[in-house]
Amino acid sequence: MAERISQREAPQSTGTLPVLALRDVVVFPHMVVPLFVGRPKSVEALERAMSGDRMLLLVAQKDPNVDDPGAEELYTIGTVGTLLQLLRLPDGTIKALVEGRARARIRGLVDEGGCLVAHYELLFDEPSSPAKLEAMARAVFKRFEEYVKLNKKIPPEALESLQALDDPEKLVDTVASHLSMPVAEKQKLLEAPSLSKRIELLYEHLEREIELLQIDQRIRARVKQQMEKSQRE
CATH class of the missing domain: 1.20.58.1480 (Methane Monooxygenase Hydroxylase; Chain G, domain 1)
Known part of the structure; x- marks a missing residue:
């Protein structure tokens, strides 16, 4: 059964969030995209987001063939995203609908209980006319x-x-x-x-x-x- 999320809290300028490592996709702010998640650390990231404020850090992998990426295999800039919907499939994978909210830089990355957690800061554009x-x-x-x-x-x-x-x-x-x-x-x-x-x-x-x-x-x-x-x- 799908779980819908209605919260629309703005991301904090700095903080910690669970990391969802992405293969072959970069999520931009204002982009809504479905993701199929099955890796243990990715599932745990979704679970942590669900038990908190529904936010997580969406970060692309440098090499999609790496099954268990660490800090060296991830880009340092990603997108803070919000979980809009979760659908737990019979095979154990999860279909997650996420919305990109803001660009962010990873300042530190640690493995906490089977889930990558990032210390991040939001990125703001240089002023333009x-x-x-x-x-x-x-x-x-x-x-x-x-x-x-x-x-x-x-x-x-x-x-x-x-x-x-x-x-x-x-x-x-x-x-x-x-x-x-x-x-x-x-x-x-x-x-x-x-x-x-x-x-x-x-x-x-x-x-x-x-x-x-x-x-x-x-x-x-x-x-x-x-x-x-x-x-x-």
Whole structure:
């Protein structure tokens, strides 16, 4: 049976939280994502979060093949998240719905009774001009709009949800969550010291992806023309 959580307390600027190590995924603030959890330390992290304020630190692994990651195998920057829903499956694994809340840096990591616990501090963006951020975010949205038209894997509904956002930070984090990027690249986005830097990195990635998709389209069109020409002959 699913357990729903309604608390929406804001994360403290510093503190300790159980750590949920993530394979092949980086969770951004404002991102809601389902996670399937089965490793003992990960299950224990969820149990501790459930018995407390429902918050935990979501941290990506550097190598997804490591089954029992320690401090050396985890990135030092992750996202404080809130458990929105838990579903205990018959095979013992747990489906957890989590929402990213804020970026955080790990200041210390210890193993307490089968669960990794992090001493963390929230990260705050370096100040930027609101007008500049709005203009940059608008440029990212236009590029993402073009990307969605070329990449059929992203549903058009994604654009509709973005159009309703008037917060550049939420827009950037949401766009990043839709992109298929290596974990190392997404982690670089998460670790950027300012929102303007994250927007720059995201824009550059979209530019590269759009160029690759356009090249792919031209190649497909050329091959199609050659095949049609051969059939006529």
